[in-house]
Amino acid sequence: MQNRIYQSxxxxxxxxxLILLILLLAPLFLSxxxxxxxxxxxxxxxLAIGLDLLWGYTGVLSLGHGIFFGLGAYAMAxxxxxxxxxxxxxxxxxxxxxxxxxxxxxxxxxxxxxxxxGILIPACLALFLGYLTFRNRINGVYFTILSQALVLVxxxxxxxxxxxxxxxxxxxxxxxxxxxxxxxATTQTVIYxxxxxxxxxxxxxxxxxxxxxxxxxxxxVRDGENRMRFLGYNPSTYKTFVYTISGAIAGxxxxxxxxxxxxxxxTMIGIxxxxxxxxxxxxxxxxxxxxxxxxxxFINAAKTGFSESYPDYWTYFLGALFVIVVVFLPKGIMGLxxxxxxxxxxxxxxxxxxxxxxxxxx
Amino acid sequence: xxxxMLTLFNGASLGSILLLIALGLAITFGxxxxxxxxxxxxxxxxxxxxxxxxxxxxxxLPSQYxxxxxxxxxxxxxxxxxxxxMIMEFSLIRFLYKRPLDSLLATWGVGLMLxxxxxxxxxxxxxGVKSPSFLNGxxxxxxxxxxxxxxxxxxxxxxxxxxxxxxxxxxxSGRRVRAVMQNRQMAECLGVSTRKVDLLTFAIGSGFAxxxxxxxxxxxxxxxxxxxxYIIDAFMVVVVGGVGALFGAVAGAFGIGFFNTAFxxxxxxxxxxxxxxxxxxxxxxxxxxxxxxxRSRSLD
Numbered sequence: 246m247q248n249r250i251y252q253s254x255x256x257x258x259x260x261x262x263l264i265l266l267i268l269l270l271a272p273l274f275l276s277x278x279x280x281x282x283x284x285x286x287x288x289x290x291x292l293a294i295g296l297d298l299l300w301g302y303t304g305v306l307s308l309g310h311g312i313f314f315g316l317g318a319y320a321m322a323x324x325x326x327x328x329x330x331x332x333x334x335x336x337x338x339x340x341x342x343x344x345x346x347x348x349x350x351x352x353x354x355x356x357x358x359x360x361x362x363g364i365l366i367p368a369c370l371a372l373f374l375g376y377l378t379f380r381n382r383i384n385g386v387y388f389t390i391l392s393q394a395l396v397l398v399x400x401x402x403x404x405x406x407x408x409x410x411x412x413x414x415x416x417x418x419x420x421x422x423x424x425x426x427x428x429x430a431t432t433q434t435v436i437y438x439x440x441x442x443x444x445x446x447x448x449x450x451x452x453x454x455x456x457x458x459x460x461x462x463x464x465x466v467r468d469g470e471n472r473m474r475f476l477g478y479n480p481s482t483y484k485t486f487v488y489t490i491s492g493a494i495a496g497x498x499x500x501x502x503x504x505x506x507x508x509x510x511x512t513m514i515g516i517x518x519x520x521x522x523x524x525x526x527x528x529x530x531x532x533x534x535x536x537x538x539x540x541x542x543f544i545n546a547a548k549t550g551f552s553e554s555y556p557d558y559w560t561y562f563l564g565a566l567f568v569i570v571v572v573f574l575p576k577g578i579m580g581l582x583x584x585x586x587x588x589x590x591x592x593x594x595x596x597x598x599x600x601x602x603x604x605x606x607x
Numbered sequence: 608x609x610x611x612m613l614t615l616f617n618g619a620s621l622g623s624i625l626l627l628i629a630l631g632l633a634i635t636f637g638x639x640x641x642x643x644x645x646x647x648x649x650x651x652x653x654x655x656x657x658x659x660x661x662x663x664x665x666x667x668l669p670s671q672y673x674x675x676x677x678x679x680x681x682x683x684x685x686x687x688x689x690x691x692x693m694i695m696e697f698s699l700i701r702f703l704y705k706r707p708l709d710s711l712l713a714t715w716g717v718g719l720m721l722x723x724x725x726x727x728x729x730x731x732x733x734x735g736v737k738s739p740s741f742l743n744g745x746x747x748x749x750x751x752x753x754x755x756x757x758x759x760x761x762x763x764x765x766x767x768x769x770x771x772x773x774x775x776x777x778x779x780s781g782r783r784v785r786a787v788m789q790n791r792q793m794a795e796c797l798g799v800s801t802r803k804v805d806l807l808t809f810a811i812g813s814g815f816a817x818x819x820x821x822x823x824x825x826x827x828x829x830x831x832x833x834x835x836x837y838i839i840d841a842f843m844v845v846v847v848g849g850v851g852a853l854f855g856a857v858a859g860a861f862g863i864g865f866f867n868t869a870f871x872x873x874x875x876x877x878x879x880x881x882x883x884x885x886x887x888x889x890x891x892x893x894x895x896x897x898x899x900x901x902r903s904r905s906l907d
Contacts, residue, residue: 306708377888381895386642386707390842391888397839398884405877516835520715527712560723567716571709572702 261535268441277430281505282549284437286542288501291444293525293537295494298451300523301531302460303487304467305385309392310495310522312399313367315514317496319403319410320363321503323353325419325427335416341408349409356423363500364493371492372485379481379488396516403511415510422504433505440501444538447494451534454490463487464532521563527570530579539578609750614872615865620757622864623764624826627819628837629844629856630771631812637850638788638808641700642711645718646841647834649813651725652691653684653820654829658729658736674739677821681763684817691721692813696806704805718834725831733828742825756825763822767815772853774811784808840867843887849897858898863887 268287272280292314300306326335327350334346346354353359374395378388403410410416425432454460465473466480473480503509512518521544529540544566552559574580628650635641657680664676695717703710738756745754775781786794787804795801823833840863848859866886870879 306711374888377892381892383891383895386636386640386711387846387891387896389708389711390642390839390846391891394839394843394884394887398880401877401880405875516839520712523712557723557727561720564716564719564723567719568699568713571713571716572699575709 257535265441265445268444269438272434272437277433280437281433282546283542284433284440284505285502286545287437287440287444288498288505289522289525289545290538290541291440291447291501292495292498292522293529293541294444294447294451294534295491295498296522297526297529297531297534297537298455298494299487299491300526301533301537302455302463302467303484304470305484305488306389306523307392307488307491308389308516308520308523309395310491311514311516311519312396313371313492313495314499314502314522315399315403315509315511316367316370317363317499318503318509318514319416319499320353320359320366320496321500322416322419322509323350324356324359325422325503326416327354328356328422329418329420335411337411337414338408343408347409360500364496367496367499368489368493372489375485375488379484382481393516393519396514396519400511400515411510413511415508415513417508417510419507427504427507436501436504440505443497443501447497448534448538455534459483524563524567524570526577528566528574528577530577533577533579536577536579543578610872612748612751614868616751616753616757618865618868619861620761620864621868622861623761624819624822624837625841625844625864626857626860627764627767627815627822628841629848629860630767630853631815632841633845633848633850633856634784635809635812636707636845638784639700639704639805640707640710641703641809642707642714642842643695643700643809643812644711644715644838645695645721646714646813646816647838648718648721648725649688649691649816650820650823650834650837651722651829651831653688653817654736654824654833655725655729655820656680656684656687656817657821657824658734658829661736674741677739677742681818681821684821685814686817688817688820689810689814692816693806693810695813696809700809701802701805722831722834729831731831733830735828736824738825760822760825763818767818768853768857771811771815775853780807845897847887847890847897849894849899852899855897855899 268283271283275283292310296307296310327346330336334343338347352362374391378391383391404413406412419427421427422432422436425435427433455463462473462478462483465476465478466483470480499509499514522541525541525544526537527540528544529538530536548559548563551562570577576583628646631649632643632646635643657677660676660680660683664673695714699713699717700710703713742756742759745752746758747753773781775785783794783799783804784807786797786799787801791801794804819837820829820833823829823837844856844859844863846859847863848855848857863883867879867883870882873879874882
C-alpha cells in the first residue's frame with residue numbers, strides 16, 4: 246500500500262505538474278531580477294531538451310549547439326536593434342562607414358519574419374551540415390570534432406565581419422519589442438511566461454516524438470546503427486532529421502535568451518559555452534528529457550551563485566564536474582534518482598512482500 | 608613569385624606545428640579510441656616549461672649560457688608533458704576506453720582544470736619567452752627572408768617524425784603498438800600487454816605535445832589558453848588524415864597548413880577559416896574516414 250503511495254508521488258506526471266506549477270507561480274514570489282535569471286535558465290533548458298534529443302536518444306554528440314543558439318539569438322537581436330534605432334542604421338555600422346542597411350539585415354526589420362528566420366536559419370545550417378556528414382557514414386567522433394570546428398569558424402566569422410555583426414561587443418542596447426518597453430517588469434514577466442510555455446511545448450513535443458515509433462528507431466540508431474541499417478532503416482535520414490529539429494530548438498532558445506538578457510556577443514556562443522551545454526545534458530541525465538532541464542537550471546544557478554564570488558574555484562568545479570559526471574554518473578541526476586527509488590522500493594519490499602507480487606501480476 | 612614562395616613556406620611552417628600536435632592525437636585516437644581534449648593543455652604545459660627554464664637560466668646561470676636553455680627545454684618539456692600524460696592515462700583515461708565521446712568530455716574537464724591551474728600559478732596575462740640568440744634573424748633566399756625560428760620548427764618536427772617513424776616501424780615496442788592498433792584482441796592473445804602499450808603510447812603522444820608547446824614559444828607570447836587555439840586545427844588534421852598510418856597525419860597537417868595559409872592570403876583570416884572548413888567537409892564526401900585508414904572486416 247505504502248509502495249503505491251510512493252510510486253504515485255514519484256510518478257512523472259505529478260512531478261511534471263508540480264514543476265510546472267512552481268514555474269507558473271514563480272513571478273509571485275521572485276523579485277524581478279531573480280525572475281529574469283530563471284527565465285534565462287529556462288531558455289537554456291529549452292536548448293538542453295533539443296540537445297538531449299540528439300545526444301541522449303540518437304547518440305550524436307554535437308559540440309556546436311552554441312552556434313544554433315547564437316543564430317537564433319542574433320536574428321532576434323538584429324530585429325531588436327533595428328527597432329531600437331528606429332529605421333536608422335545601427336551605431337556600429339555608421340562607425341564603419343556603411344551608408345545603407347546591408348542586404349542580410351533587411352528581412353530582420355519585420356518581427357514575424359525575424360522570428361521565423363531565427364528558427365529557420367539554424368535549422369537549415371543543421372540540415373546542411375547534417376546531410377553532408379551523416380550521408381556518407383562519417384565516424385560519430387569525426388562529426389563531433391567537425392561540429393566544434395563549426396563553432397570556431399562561425400565565431401571567427403562573426404568577429405571578423407565587424408561591420409555586419411557588431412564584432413566582439415555583439416549586439417545590445419535594445420529598447421522595444423513589438424512596441425513594448427523591453428526592460429519594463431511587465432514585459433519581462435510576459436516574456437517569462439512565453440518562455441515557460443515554449444519550454445512546455447518543446448518538452449511535450451519531444452516527449453511525443455520519442456514515445457512513438459520514431460523514438461525507438463532513434464534509440465536503435467544510437468545502440469546499433471549498422472543493425473538498423475540491415476533492418477532497412479536509413480540511419481542518416483533519422484540523424485539529419487533530429488539534428489535539424491535540435492538546431493531549430495536551439496534557435497528558439499537563443500531568441501528567448503536575447504529577449505531576457507538583452508545582449509548577445511560571440512563569446513556567449515563560442516566553444517566553451519557550447520561544450521557547457523553538453524554538460525547540462527550529461528549532468529541531468531541523457532535520454533530523459535526532463536533531466537537536461539534540471540541540469541541546465543542547476544548548473545546555471547550554481548554558476549550565477551558561485552562564479553561571481555569565486556570565479557577561480559568555479560572553473561575548477563566545472564572541470565571536475567565534467568570528469569565526475571562521465572566517470573561516476575554516466576546517467577546523471579536522473580540515473581541517481583532512479584537508483585534511489587529502486588533502493589527505496591526494495592526496502593519496502595522487505596517489509597511487505599505481498600506488494601511486490603501484486604506489482605508483478607499487474 | 609616570391610609571395611607564392613613565402614605562402615608556401617608559411618604553410619609548411621604552420622603544417623609542421625600542426626603535425627607535431629596531431630601526431631599524438633592521431634596515435635591515441637587510433638590506438639585507444641580516446642579523444643584527448645586536454646592535448647591543448649599539454650602543449651600549454653610544454654610552453655610554460657620553456658618559460659620556467661628560461662627564468663631558471665636567467666636567475667642561476669651566467670648570461671653567456673642563456674641560449675642553452677632552449678636546447679635543454681625541449682627534452683624537459685617532453686618529459687614533463689609525458690609525465691602529465693601518464694598520470695592522466697592512469698587515473699582517468701583507462702576507464703574510458705571504447706567510449707570516445709565520454710573520454711572527450713572528461714578530458715575537456717581535465718583541460719579546464721589545467722588551464723585554471725596555469726592561471727593560478729603564472730597569472731592570466733600572457734608571458735613572453737625570449738628566443739635564443741641563434742634563432743634570431745633569418746636565411747636569405749633570393750629576395751625572401753626565412754626566419755630561423757620557423758626553419759627550426761620545421762626541422763624539429765621532421766626530426767620528431769623520423770623519431771616516431773623509427774620507433775613505430777623499426778623497434779619491437781613500436782611493432783607492438785601497431786599490432787594493438789590494428790587488432791587489440793588478437794595482440795592481447797599473442798601476449799602483448801595492451802595496458803603497458805596504452806600507457807606508453809599515451810605518454811609518447813603527450814610528450815610530443817610538450818615539444819610542440821616548446822616550439823610555439825618561438826612564435827609569440829604564451830598564455831593559459833594557448834592550446835585551445837591550435838587544438839581544433841590539430842583535430843581537423845586527424846579527421847582529414849585518418850588514423851591508419853603516419854603518412855595520413857603528415858599529409859593532413861601539410862594540406863591544412865598550405866590551404867589555410869593560402870586562403871588567408873587570398874581572402875582574410877575569417878573568410879579563410881570558412882573556406883578551409885568547407886574544403887574539409889567536401890573532402891570528407893570523398894574520403895569519409897580520412898585519407899589513410901587501416902582496413903578491417905570488423906563492423907563498428
